[in-house]
Amino acid sequence: xxxxxxxxxxxxxxxxxxxxxxxxxxxGHVRIRVAATSVNTVDTMIKQLxxxxxxxxxxxPAVLGMDFAGTIEAVGEGVTNxxxxxxxxxxxxxxxxxxxxxxxxxxADVDLIAHKPKRLSMKEAAALxxxxxxxxxxxxxxxxNTGDKVLVHGGAGGVGHVAVQLAKHFGADVxxxxxxxDQLDTIRGYGATAIDFLEETVPDYVAKHTDGAxxxxxxxxxxxxxxxxxxxxxxxxxxVATTVAMTELDLTPAHFKGxxxxxxxMLIPMLHNHNRAEHHAILSSLAEIVDQGGxxxxxxxxxxxxxxxxxxxxxxxxxxxxxxxxxxL
Numbered sequence: 001x002x003x004x005x006x007x008x009x010x011x012x013x014x015x016x017x018x019x020x021x022x023x024x025x026x027x028g029h030v031r032i033r034v035a036a037t038s039v040n041t042v043d044t045m046i047k048q049l050x051x052x053x054x055x056x057x058x059x060x061p062a063v064l065g066m067d068f069a070g071t072i073e074a075v076g077e078g079v080t081n082x083x084x085x086x087x088x089x090x091x092x093x094x095x096x097x098x099x100x101x102x103x104x105x106x107x108a109d110v111d112l113i114a115h116k117p118k119r120l121s122m123k124e125a126a127a128l129x130x131x132x133x134x135x136x137x138x139x140x141x142x143x144x145n146t147g148d149k150v151l152v153h154g155g156a157g158g159v160g161h162v163a164v165q166l167a168k169h170f171g172a173d174v175x176x177x178x179x180x181x182d183q184l185d186t187i188r189g190y191g192a193t194a195i196d197f198l199e200e201t202v203p204d205y206v207a208k209h210t211d212g213a214x215x216x217x218x219x220x221x222x223x224x225x226x227x228x229x230x231x232x233x234x235x236x237x238x239x240v241a242t243t244v245a246m247t248e249l250d251l252t253p254a255h256f257k258g259x260x261x262x263x264x265x266m267l268i269p270m271l272h273n274h275n276r277a278e279h280h281a282i283l284s285s286l287a288e289i290v291d292q293g294g295x296x297x298x299x300x301x302x303x304x305x306x307x308x309x310x311x312x313x314x315x316x317x318x319x320x321x322x323x324x325x326x327x328x329l
Contacts, residue, residue, distance in 0.1 A: 004103070007061045009050025022104075024107070032105065037329075039326075056267065069089040070088065114280055119291050128286065133266045135162040141239075142262055151174075155183070176192045182322060202233050224244050228249065231253040236258060304326070308327070
């Protein structure tokens with residue numbers, strides 16, 4: 001089968017086209033003909049940093065690509081809820097010893113996939129798994145409820161735009177930060193209140209949108225030092241969920257507010273074969289929400305084929321992408 005192979009890691013590393021063996025089917029797995037795969041920030045980090053700096057990176061030569069949508073070509077022993085021809089989507093490879101989706105076929109643990117949302121094309125569906133699971137897990141762990149005031153940092157980003165829509169779907173009153181006309185218009189388009197973080201301070205928008213009480217839930221898809229802003233924006237005994245906690249911070253502000261901090265690292269089930277069935281359950285729930293009209297992934301308008309994957313990675317790292325960058329096969 002055709003695949004795009006990475007033979008070295010680093011800033012100047014490039015994918016090259018090669019023919020490799022089709023992945024061998026095994027029990028509890030299905031083999032999927034990949035129709036589309038999206039590029040996530042973690043994919044670009046693996047390509048740049050490699051095993052020395054990011055231990056979850058695969059051995060070289062590597063096939064990256066975590067997200068995918070496609071059609072089942074073969075079903076392994078013990079699989080009862082899928083059959084040949086089913087359209088599915090998931091996040092099931094591209095790290096450690098799991099072959100990724102930058103290839104014509106991928107094998108996937110059935111606990112890491114679900115039936116594709118009917119309302120979405122393959123391209124749209126491939127944009128959703130990693131960011132969808134991350135946003136869903138973070139909001140649920142933070143205990144979002146109907147009527148909660150929720151703040152999403154980075155509301156037009158890959159994870160953030162999904163978190164905004166899901167929080168709205170769960171009945172929350174949602175505000176989200178961004179900058180520039182495109183980002184702010186995207187946030188407003190999801191029915192949320194847009195906050196220009198370059199123009200408004202945290203105390204200003206907390207006073208304006210919560211009467212100074214703070215937000216019940218803060219979903220921080222920016223993370224790092226921005227968590228200081230999340231602590232400041234949260235209500236007493238509030239919940240903060242973040243996707244980027246690789247930093248050193250003074251937790252004193254969180255202590256005196258009695259905040260609960262939830263760190264979301266959605267790769268754990270793939271890396272450690274831990275509670276993988278939860279990803280199937282989340283993907284199934286996301287498909288239902290999509291088909292009910294509550295969620296639509298934002299896809300960058302640029303189009304890429306498998307042989308143009310280097311351009312797709314460059315598009316994402318340039319920070320010029322609007323929504324998820326997707327490669328179609």
